[in-house]
Amino acid sequence: MTNAQLDTPVLILGGGVAGLAAAVDLARRGVAATIIEREPRLGGRASQFCCKATEACARCGACRLGELLVQAAHLPQITIYTAALAVAAQPQGDGWRVELSPQPGGEIGPGPGRPLRERTTLNTQAVILAVGGEAFNPAGKTRFGHGRVDGVFSALELEAMLSQGALGPDGLAPAKVAFIQCVGSRDASLGRLWCSRVCCGYALRMGRVIRKLLPESQVTFFHMDVQDYGRAWEDELPELRKQMRFVRAMPGEVTAGDGRPEVTYALAGEQAIKEGFDLVVLSVGLGPPNGASALGELFGAAKDSDGFLTTDGGPAGVFVAGAAAGPRSLNESMVHGGLAASQAASRVASLTEARHG
Amino acid sequence: MRLNDCDPGFKHEVAAEPGGEGIRACFACAACSARCPVGANRPDYDPRRLIRLTLLGRRDEVLSSPLIWLCSSCYTCGEVCPQQVRFTEVLTAIKNIAAREGHAPPSAKITAELLAKQGRLLEVTDFENDKRADLGLPPVEQRPGDFQAILGLKPAEGEAGEEPR
Amino acid sequence: MAKVSLVWVATPGLIDLDPALVAKAAGMSLDQGGLLEAAVVTTSLEQAPKQLRQRLVGLPVAWLELAAEVGGGPQAHRLARAAVAVSRAAGRAAKGTLPPVYAPQPAQSVLVAGAGFGALAAAWEAAALGHPVTLATPFDDAVQAGADDDPEAVSLLAAQLPAQVELVPHSELTRLIGGAGGFNVWLSTNGDAPQTYGAVFLAPPGELAVGCEVDGLDPALCCPVSELNPEDYEGPQDGWLHVAVLAGTAEPVPSYSFSAALEAALALARRPRVQVTLLFSEARVAAPGGEKLFRDCREAGVLMARVEPGKLSLRDGGRELAWLDPLLGEELELAPAALVLAQQAVAPRPAWLDNDLLIKPWDELVPDNPRLAGGRTSRTGLYLTGALRGTAPGDARRAEAASAAAAMHEVLTGKVVPMPVVRDSFCASCLTCVRTCPHGAPRYAGEHIQCAPAACVACGACAAECPAEAIAPPGWGNPEMFSSLEWGLALAPEPKMVLFACAASGMPAVASLSAQGHEWPAGLVIYPLVCAARMSQLLLLKSLELGAKRVLVAGCHPGNCRSVTGNHKAMAKITSLSGDLAALGLPPEAMEFLPLAANQTRELAQKVAAMAQAAGEE
Numbered sequence A: 001m002t003n004a005q006l007d008t009p010v011l012i013l014g015g016g017v018a019g020l021a022a023a024v025d026l027a028r029r030g031v032a033a034t035i036i037e038r039e040p041r042l043g044g045r046a047s048q049f050c051c052k053a054t055e056a057c058a059r060c061g062a063c064r065l066g067e068l069l070v071q072a073a074h075l076p077q078i079t080i081y082t083a084a085l086a087v088a089a090q091p092q093g094d095g096w097r098v099e100l101s102p103q104p105g106g107e108i109g110p111g112p113g114r115p116l117r118e119r120t121t122l123n124t125q126a127v128i129l130a131v132g133g134e135a136f137n138p139a140g141k142t143r144f145g146h147g148r149v150d151g152v153f154s155a156l157e158l159e160a161m162l163s164q165g166a167l168g169p170d171g172l173a174p175a176k177v178a179f180i181q182c183v184g185s186r187d188a189s190l191g192r193l194w195c196s197r198v199c200c201g202y203a204l205r206m207g208r209v210i211r212k213l214l215p216e217s218q219v220t221f222f223h224m225d226v227q228d229y230g231r232a233w234e235d236e237l238p239e240l241r242k243q244m245r246f247v248r249a250m251p252g253e254v255t256a257g258d259g260r261p262e263v264t265y266a267l268a269g270e271q272a273i274k275e276g277f278d279l280v281v282l283s284v285g286l287g288p289p290n291g292a293s294a295l296g297e298l299f300g301a302a303k304d305s306d307g308f309l310t311t312d313g314g315p316a317g318v319f320v321a322g323a324a325a326g327p328r329s330l331n332e333s334m335v336h337g338g339l340a341a342s343q344a345a346s347r348v349a350s351l352t353e354a355r356h357g
Numbered sequence B: 001m002r003l004n005d006c007d008p009g010f011k012h013e014v015a016a017e018p019g020g021e022g023i024r025a026c027f028a029c030a031a032c033s034a035r036c037p038v039g040a041n042r043p044d045y046d047p048r049r050l051i052r053l054t055l056l057g058r059r060d061e062v063l064s065s066p067l068i069w070l071c072s073s074c075y076t077c078g079e080v081c082p083q084q085v086r087f088t089e090v091l092t093a094i095k096n097i098a099a100r101e102g103h104a105p106p107s108a109k110i111t112a113e114l115l116a117k118q119g120r121l122l123e124v125t126d127f128e129n130d131k132r133a134d135l136g137l138p139p140v141e142q143r144p145g146d147f148q149a150i151l152g153l154k155p156a157e158g159e160a161g162e163e164p165r
Numbered sequence C: 001m002a003k004v005s006l007v008w009v010a011t012p013g014l015i016d017l018d019p020a021l022v023a024k025a026a027g028m029s030l031d032q033g034g035l036l037e038a039a040v041v042t043t044s045l046e047q048a049p050k051q052l053r054q055r056l057v058g059l060p061v062a063w064l065e066l067a068a069e070v071g072g073g074p075q076a077h078r079l080a081r082a083a084v085a086v087s088r089a090a091g092r093a094a095k096g097t098l099p100p101v102y103a104p105q106p107a108q109s110v111l112v113a114g115a116g117f118g119a120l121a122a123a124w125e126a127a128a129l130g131h132p133v134t135l136a137t138p139f140d141d142a143v144q145a146g147a148d149d150d151p152e153a154v155s156l157l158a159a160q161l162p163a164q165v166e167l168v169p170h171s172e173l174t175r176l177i178g179g180a181g182g183f184n185v186w187l188s189t190n191g192d193a194p195q196t197y198g199a200v201f202l203a204p205p206g207e208l209a210v211g212c213e214v215d216g217l218d219p220a221l222c223c224p225v226s227e228l229n230p231e232d233y234e235g236p237q238d239g240w241l242h243v244a245v246l247a248g249t250a251e252p253v254p255s256y257s258f259s260a261a262l263e264a265a266l267a268l269a270r271r272p273r274v275q276v277t278l279l280f281s282e283a284r285v286a287a288p289g290g291e292k293l294f295r296d297c298r299e300a301g302v303l304m305a306r307v308e309p310g311k312l313s314l315r316d317g318g319r320e321l322a323w324l325d326p327l328l329g330e331e332l333e334l335a336p337a338a339l340v341l342a343q344q345a346v347a348p349r350p351a352w353l354d355n356d357l358l359i360k361p362w363d364e365l366v367p368d369n370p371r372l373a374g375g376r377t378s379r380t381g382l383y384l385t386g387a388l389r390g391t392a393p394g395d396a397r398r399a400e401a402a403s404a405a406a407a408m409h410e411v412l413t414g415k416v417v418p419m420p421v422v423r424d425s426f427c428a429s430c431l432t433c434v435r436t437c438p439h440g441a442p443r444y445a446g447e448h449i450q451c452a453p454a455a456c457v458a459c460g461a462c463a464a465e466c467p468a469e470a471i472a473p474p475g476w477g478n479p480e481m482f483s484s485l486e487w488g489l490a491l492a493p494e495p496k497m498v499l500f501a502c503a504a505s506g507m508p509a510v511a512s513l514s515a516q517g518h519e520w521p522a523g524l525v526i527y528p529l530v531c532a533a534r535m536s537q538l539l540l541l542k543s544l545e546l547g548a549k550r551v552l553v554a555g556c557h558p559g560n561c562r563s564v565t566g567n568h569k570a571m572a573k574i575t576s577l578s579g580d581l582a583a584l585g586l587p588p589e590a591m592e593f594l595p596l597a598a599n600q601t602r603e604l605a606q607k608v609a610a611m612a613q614a615a616g617e618e
């Protein structure tokens, strides 16, 4: 049986904001691209994120996905296949020959793109790896009780709860909420000695949303340091300190208390405290993509010391964009997609020139 | 407290002592303090605080503090530490320095004396050995020699054997 | 040539001079507050009142510090000197007259004004996209790095610069008018003659500024991080040399400065018998490698001292520091032998940016708005790179230049939005559109309103504000909108309702709800807008007149509008009308603004359902 054949100047693996932005920027540059998304739907993580606006936009960037999806759907240079996985890749001539395999669960959804139906061989001159980063699985930090203690959620779950309206006057109405920062970040014992950049920002923003939805609620922010999450940070921080309780300590554990989770933490000069909360949110960090090694093998992509993919030192014609290359916010991932687009476009241009000249 | 009057070398000294290597990595997150069972019973016992004093170079204060002898060596602090400080062992290093400088508390001295005498904390008597014999177990010997060697009261056995008679 | 008028601002040195006499002596007319073609103003641009600057938007203007020119002496002499200076300036203003019309096609050339990595990256990217590029740099050559740049990266990039980049040394941008596809630009190397460029990148060379508390510090004790030579520090044989690194205890410092401070602390801590104390409020370790550096510093023996913001006390020029150690609850004191100060990258904001020519104050031109990420400004075709964007991690500066250049290329080559239609015979020359347009499209060119060929995004702000119905992007004028509204509402069953939905927020939410099979109330007319800025009082009232019981405008949350204030404008109009609704027998909620993000489908569905129910019960 012979595979279906496809030719594309640039192949983009991953249809999150970084991959979509790379495709849109390539189209702006007049270069066609094909996006291959593993899941049935485009959008990556951002598709589960809530809007974090209160009185004004909180600049979380989540809504920009909508803009990108509309652009990607309308630009004729962009082809999108969902539910597709690259299973083999070989350098061929100046570019790559990639085997794509359809994944189960692909239905034609409302968004742009259609599912890949058959095994396909794709020839391309450049590859952009925009497969995103892995959000830390909080089960890896057993002592925080995720999956064992009722009322403990990861921040990803909170994003989904907020966007579905599960939290608020009509849903869950926790009186006391705790955010525990740096879960799976800044942690040498896990071999994850990096700050994830995004979690201070998303946690403070979601904390503010909770305070707005439930003005009676009390929000506690267990942290070590607050990272800046945008230009407005300096102005906002004093205000946030009034709205929430900032506790500069990492809790020792989260246990099942009397019907609700209890957080054990210590303040300087005081004995350790066990405090009950109705909702404990673990601010999970961003790590290297799960399949980094598989992709590394597939395309020989280089990795940095933390395991993130990198363009530097990798094979010619393979570029990396977005959170796959290191912790990045949505806006930063989009802009980074623009860099990969520029690099891929100049490679395509120089190959074309070489062929004709 | 004036930092100029402290001993910045103390943290390096502790780090150079076996077990003390991790001390400087501490970033003061307080996870250990939250979980330490001794701290749960003694408000003045706080691993993070002891680390802080060491890092600040308050050498005399740390070495002469009765608190450093309270650790139960449960290893909980090392278990939860995100920076792999291994405070239990750090504290052992600090205690070793303290003991060398004569800061060991009376209880530690009594412990050492008992060990030197008996080779173990509890004396083994005929009572125990009779019981063991009933169960078909060999008797326990009092072998204080090893501890005497460790405590520097006599040369180690191997070395002693090589000594010319 | 344009007629030049004298705009008299009575600065202190001019009090005794009669403006009319000066104007007469210079052979020009004195401004009476009416419409101008070109002007000489008797003060500097910075000193001029804001209303005046606004009035002169888009006109050729010579700014003249007249008081300095006339000096002292008898009044008659001063009058004569004033007349001479003014008439000379009038010559300049007249020469500076704009080209009478924009070229019909967008200019493809790109100006990059500045130096350093950001400027080179922008020039490289624009050239790679096939645009002729002029790189106007204040230095001898483009290789000169900004103080905040990595010199190696700069020379590497400079070596790769393609030939179609024309370098203009010792040149600075002094003035700019127009919009995408047709900026008129004045360069210091080009005298009074403006040149036309399709797009402009601003990249003034970055500088390093001390980013933390410096008040009262003795300079003899201090050394900024960038000037630190660790070799100079060594402790005495029998003791320690204490060095304090101040890394942001007064107010937050961008994280890159923190990394640089960490690097400095690390280098110092590795010197013999040097004890480093790093004082900070938040450890800003989010930059790549920041956390590892933070740990390396601790391992090397740097003492980390977290200080409550604003609680570091500095005495004797910084020879005595004191703060509360939050871990011990004790006051700590330190008498450092030296203080190392963290720095942050800044770029001087070009002075002319605040002037009349761009209308918008800086915060509106460069709002902290997620839709204008990556160096875009609210003015189409104008982009920022380099230190103007603050400090950025890793290759982020390069990435921003790449992404801005792609957007620029699309604007100059792939325009799909046609130019606004201006009906000269209706136009009252009030310049409202010039002041209102967030994207810098319309400009007053002597006799009528013209639009820059690629600047308009069809937001409709001009159409909403123009008092004479003289300007609107095609399809967005009152007659067209009223008739389609009429058509839609005529077909809708009672209760009739209109949802005006902005293309960036309301419409995507509508689209994803529709795609999920959401059932809209039968009487709801969904009217897509490019931007909520198009909402005018007339449009709101027309909806009611045509039978709508409810009008809902779904636009972006404040701070998220691509046209910066389109949502605010719509909100303000709704608020101002809400008082009059009772007179029409309508409840106050008959007209509402719903701030929405594209992903807030649930909120939109709920709002529309509640609105339909209330309207049905009436």
Ligand SMILES: Cc1cc2nc3c(=O)[nH]c(=O)nc-3n(C[C@H](O)[C@H](O)[C@H](O)COP(=O)(O)OP(=O)(O)OC[C@H]3O[C@@H](n4cnc5c(N)ncnc54)[C@H](O)[C@@H]3O)c2cc1C
Pocket: A013, A014, A015, A016, A017, A018, A019, A036, A037, A038, A039, A042, A043, A044, A045, A046, A049, A060, A061, A062, A084, A085, A086, A130, A131, A132, A133, A135, A136, A155, A156, A159, A198, A201, A202, A284, A285, A286, A291, A321, A322, A323, A324, A328, A329, A330, A331, A333
């Ligand atoms: C809890 C949480 C909250 C966050 N909140 C915010 C926030 O509020 N604001 C913000 O700016 N950032 C936030 N972030 C960060 C944000 O998630 C990332 O910046 C962003 O998702 C990165 O985009 P991306 O396109 O690089 O990756 P992703 O969004 O992860 O997209 C990667 C895509 O690639 C696909 N893929 C993976 N492997 C393959 C493969 N082998 N082949 C094909 N396709 C593949 C995935 O299915 C996915 O669709 C948050 C992160 C977390 C964990």
Ligand code: SF4
Pocket: A050, A051, A052, A053, A056, A057, A058, A059, A060, A061, A062, A063, A064, C370, C557, C560, C596, C597, C598, C599
């Ligand atoms: S950027 Fe975030 S907070 Fe702002 S409107 Fe969009 S989703 Fe809401």
Ligand code: SF4
Pocket: A181, A182, A183, A185, A186, A194, A195, A196, A197, A198, A199, A200, A201, A225, A226, A227, A283, A285, C286
């Ligand atoms: S962003 Fe904040 S929560 Fe996330 S790893 Fe960094 S410091 Fe921790």
Ligand code: SF4
Pocket: B035, B036, B037, B038, B039, B047, B070, B071, B072, B073, B074, B075, B076, B077, B078, B087, B088
């Ligand atoms: S090992 Fe010692 S310091 Fe650590 S938790 Fe146990 S008792 Fe506390």
Ligand code: SF4
Pocket: B025, B026, B027, B028, B029, B030, B031, B032, B033, B047, B048, B051, B077, B080, B081, B082, B083, B084, B085, B087
């Ligand atoms: S848990 Fe580790 S890093 Fe945290 S305070 Fe204790 S020793 Fe320091």
Ligand code: SF4
Pocket: C420, C436, C437, C438, C439, C440, C441, C442, C451, C455, C456, C457, C458, C459, C460, C461, C462, C463, C472, C473
């Ligand atoms: S429609 Fe908007 S962008 Fe176009 S000219 Fe009018 S105000 Fe400017």
Ligand code: SF4
Pocket: C422, C426, C427, C428, C429, C430, C431, C432, C433, C434, C449, C465, C466, C467, C468, C469, C470, C471
């Ligand atoms: S088009 Fe309208 S807003 Fe613009 S100047 Fe003419 S009348 Fe004024």
